[in-house]
Amino acid sequence: MDGLTVKYNELSAEEFITLWQTVWGQGPSLEQTRLAMEHTLFRVSVFHGDKIVAMARMHGDMGLDYYIKDVIVRLEYQGKGIGRMMINELLKFINDNGISGTNIFVELCAKPDKISFYEKFGFDMNDAQRLKMMLQVK
């Protein structure tokens, strides 16, 4: 799509919360999100002019494992190839930084109606179940 700018490792906490809230309602706190952005390994954000329209981010150890998080394209920009471009940027980062000839485990969690989007890149399901908790920091 014309007129889009892709940025790397610039996604701010404010931008993250703005996009998060377009999909999942009330977002996390600014303080918590600032810390999270600071410690995210790789962030991709997409702008149309000054407006953030999409983001994706990834945790990882560079050698063995990565975890893709918070892939969001603003509703009115969906279906234009932006989601595909961002996933390809994340996979390129892994390829560019991994040890040649090795295999690297890439994981994510997807809602059932988004699974076929990720299958296009080669993701598939295994037998492991996702376990989760929300730990309240004392």
Ligand SMILES: CC(C)(COP(=O)(O)OP(=O)(O)OC[C@H]1O[C@@H](n2cnc3c(N)ncnc32)[C@H](O)[C@@H]1OP(=O)(O)O)[C@@H](O)C(=O)NCCC(=O)NCCS
């Ligand atoms: C899922 C999401 C990131 C896809 O982004 P997008 O920019 O609309 O996707 P693209 O236009 O790049 O689509 C790439 C391909 O995936 C397909 N696709 C997109 N969304 C899909 C879906 N929900 N299910 C199946 N296929 C999908 C497109 O048809 C396209 O296929 P093609 O290349 O064969 O034509 C976007 O819909 C979104 O942000 N949704 C809301 C937030 C969300 O749920 N995020 C994922 C959390 S798991």
